[in-house]
Amino acid sequence: MDELTLSDELAGAGGVATTDVAEYALWLGDDALILSQQLGWWISRAPELEEDVALGNIALDLIGHARSLLHYAGTASGRTEDDLAYWRTEPEFRSAWLFEQPNGDFGHTIARQLVASVYLFELYSRLRASSDATLAAIAEKSLKEVDYHRDHAVQWILRLAGGTDESRRRITVALADVWPYVDELFRDEPLIDRLEGVAVRPSTLRPAFDDVIVGVLSEAGLQTPAGFIASGGGRRGSHFTTMGYLLAELQVLARQHPGASW
């Protein structure tokens, strides 16, 4: 694909972001980028070929969201989506810790997918009404895809919970392991106060998120996990321990061969 086709794929192309809007776009773009990078690991490693393709598809959808959001974020500082993905250092990333959690076993990946997709679905549903036309357009396009990601995660939660004793044990452990990182998604950072009407206030998403999660988990006969809450800090550039390795793998090629193309 050439540059022209690539830019045609961007949702809401053409807008120029202010510094604050760009920062918000980085939050959302980095969440999608890091989750996509994580899911890419499963390609050739999923339990079945069909699931390999399903996770790969979801990763590709997320890369699409990340590209649109990072492209928009870059308009505030004259940087491209590639500049932002490949040439920022760890403290410059804004992803939340949930997305940085290790893939673990298949159950962990599905537990992370459940939290991520339910959160993103609620977020993009509301972001469609943003007064920022570019963010609204990106949300509109992403919502349909995230809806499918959510369905995929829910289907697997039900099957793992209702499968064998071992699958039920593993998904229970996985949900408990992922849960400390849920809280950070719904924290209102000071940036949100400066983006009234543009950004979605994270704390307002929590009730809808909880309703969906409780519904899914009760259908699966699972308890909603409780326990400690991780400190988080991704929105301020403080990341989970996995992040350095993740970024090294994500960025090594671009950094060893700057400007390379095919």
Add this chain to the structure above:
Amino acid sequence: MSAPGASAEPWPLWEVFVRAGRGLSHVHVGSLHAPDSDMALRNARDLYTRRNEGTSIWVVPAEAITTSDPDAKGAFFESPAGKNYRHAVYYTASEGVKHL
């Protein structure tokens, strides 16, 4: 990957039929493995409709399909030979029949 669950039963096989648009029939496009019909539909969506190929998908358990016996090809499919009267073009149009 040959690790956990490798000894378990493989997922059953499903045949996939996709309808490309309104007014067209569902056409067989291939097969896939899935644990149940709901997952088979979703896998079919991922494998066979990624480039806007379809408006509707059917999945059918492969074992539910009864197939003709390849060894009985002669008895099954070659009987029409020499029976050209089964084709409409065998007949000449009668005089006075227009628009045929």
